[in-house]
Amino acid sequence: MFKLLPLLALVVYGFAMWRFSAWKLARELDSRSRPLRDARLAPVLGRLAKAVGVPRIPVHVYEIDPINGLAAPDGRVFLTRGFMNALDRGQVTPEELGAVVAHELGHVALGHSRRRMIDFTGQNALRMVLATVLGRFLPGIGVWIANLVASALAARLSRQDEYEADAWASALLVKAGIGTAPQKALFTRLDRLTGTPGASAPAWILSHPKSPDRIAAIEALEARWHREPRD
Template sequence: MLKFTPILLAVLYGLAMYRFSVWRTARELDSKSTELADPHLKTLMDRMADALDLARIKVHIYEVDPVNGLAAPDGRIFITRGFFNKYRAGEVTAEEMSSVIAHELGHVALGHSRRRMIDFSSQNAMRAALMMVIGRFVPFVGPFIANGLMTLLAARLSRQDEYEADAYASALLVKAGIGTSPQKSLFTKLEKLTGARGAKQAAWLMSHPKTAERIAAIEANEAKWLKP
């Protein structure tokens, strides 16, 4: 039983850290966000709400500069002020912004935040186990190898979540009569909008899939949906 104690402690530590992170994130979002109020976006959000048979879709603006959208663990949807400013400046269309909201709704509907809690805890346990096993054969570099392997796994899981949220968003946008063109056009702008250099990073180390692969996946879904 004692030999499993480090793994158990790792799981408990991971769970405790996740709970603390959720609490800290909620406090941060509460103190730095206001409800989104834009007439054009509201029209598109109402169309998506109708498609989902919801009374309304509520979105908040998170007062930070980086360009991003996020789904909080409590199910709330946020667009950063930096992203909203790009929209106000005409660099992003209302339809493209609605595709971001649809994507984040996908993360909520598919339970990705809850799943990440389990993933985070289990990854800590696996990391501890790998450190013990690999450390017996490679004493000093074992922790680095274990961390590297878990980084690869975490990136793969994150990419899978992104593909799933993209597919959900595509289906919602089609049902709402908005279509997937804004979703695909936004992807081609993201690197410039965010200042990212993801294209130079190995695909398996990225937490988000490459742009071309995301667009190809959307088009593959459309081809399946349009089959007679």
């Protein structure tokens, strides 16, 4: 029993850290966001809402410059001011931002925030256990290896979530009559828009799949839909 106490303490610590992070993020979003009201996006969001079967899809604008979308742990969906500025400059279309909203709705619908809480807790426990064990045999670099392994695991799980949210969004976009073309078109420019050097970074350390891989996954999904018999 007593041998399990350190592991239990790590799990409790990881859970507490996740709860604190979620609380801190909620406060940040409350203070730096506002409801989205944009006539350009209203028709697209209306089609998504109809496909989901709800009166409307509330979206908020997070007032930061980076281009990104966000699904908060409390289920709210955000587009950053950077994305809205890109829309103003003609760098993205309303349909492409609709694809971003659909993706974030996928994270919410698939319960990724809850799953990340469990993953975050487990990864912290794994990190500490590995650091303790490896530190005995590999002094000086054991902790570094433990951090590398835990980070690689976290990145792999995050990439899995992104693929799942992409697939959910693709299905919603097709149901809404928008199709996956805007989703794929945005991915072709996403690295350039965000300034992310994803093409040169090793895939196993990335928290998001590389854009070409995401496009390929969507096209594979579409091919599977075409092969499946329809009622």
